[in-house]
Amino acid sequence: MKIFIVSQQFVGTMAGGEAVHVMQLAKELKKQKYNVFVLTLGIGNQPFCENCNLEDSDIEVPVVRFFTEDSVKISSPYEGNFTANIKRAREFSLQVLGYLRGQTDQENSIVHLHGHYMVPSLARELRQTTNYKIITTIHRAESIYESLGLLHHPERIQFMHEKEQDAINYSDRVVVRSNFVKNYLLELYQGRIVDKFTVIPSAVSESFALSPIPSDSEIKNLKERYGIKGMMILSFGIFEPLKGFEYSLQALPILKKKIKNNINFTFVLGGLLLKNHEWYYEKIKKIIRRLPISLKRSIKIMTNVNSETKKDLFNMTDIFLFTPVAEPFGIPLAEALSRSKICIASDCEGPRYILDFSDNFTESESFKVCKNGIIVKNEFSKRCNYIAEALFYVLKEFDNLKKIAENGKEHALSHLSWRQLIEAKINLYKEVIK
16 A cells, blocks of 8 residues: 655644644654555655655655745745645645655545645545546635635635645545535535544654653753743744734733742743744834833844754743744644643634633623633733733643643653644545555
């Protein structure tokens, strides 16, 4: 059985959680001796074909890259405006289709498509012109943000709907990362394809989760090296509006008034900055410029950090703050949980799953303490106040909350690791190929 993993994101073209997921999937399949190939977008002067060594391992995976008209000009698969992204994704998909048509033993091979809507929609032409078994993972149903009031382009929404429907109608199985996304798609497409859906969330890599935790003295030295004073609060992810970084920043003045000068903290905002989100990054910097000088000195921004710096950040932090507007999973939250960190997260489907939280909020509650972390009510008009209240609580009660951090790590290692995830993926492959 050959497995062709198709994604615009991979080593060298990372643009978020999809890339992390695809790299881990390829790595785990290769570890179990499966015949796996990655078909991905080429950027710059990357080689067309190579055996790619995956980060933090000596495992090599065969990679074939496909170059579009603007490949030499871009640094990310999602660079540019909507039209440029659609054109690039279509060029990539057509080249992948041509390559796959030329392969033999298609009846005993699987094509696993990954993406939002463009690459998944390739399922239609694959079904019509090849004999592969097709599995599609929709990493983020873009049209879902219409229902949340975050997308106001009717023509784009209609286009996304058409592509999502192609992916669903023509795939043998459709994988989504949460029940929320599954139920949304079932409702949107009238539930005609309920038997096609499988919910398989993402996971944290074991090489990250199980890497040694530094001693207290080593963490102290790390904080000195990075200029961290007092307690460290970390928010980490892609710099994009859906991650809600502005709400965390706007919560800090409210928090400062609550704690006065009794608790010192450094707020670190880190993650991946893509060119098409530089406007959002400027918005973040503008918010920081408007803060009081004393508070600005307590904030650090770190963009495009490498894997070692990321480990340092997650090792140093005392509190992990994750405040997306909408999030189907949330790999950074799972990673923080796996490092025994006290986690505060906004009430979205992904954080609910990761923190194993199923309660509802009363009208008077702004946050809830659960077994594995703290969930903040996701009420837009009061988000900043609620985030500040949760932070204030954790800073005050920090020493009494260490059991939650221990529970979180245990939960991450037992329920959010690739050991369980790869088993579910392989079972799905076997199911469609029989």
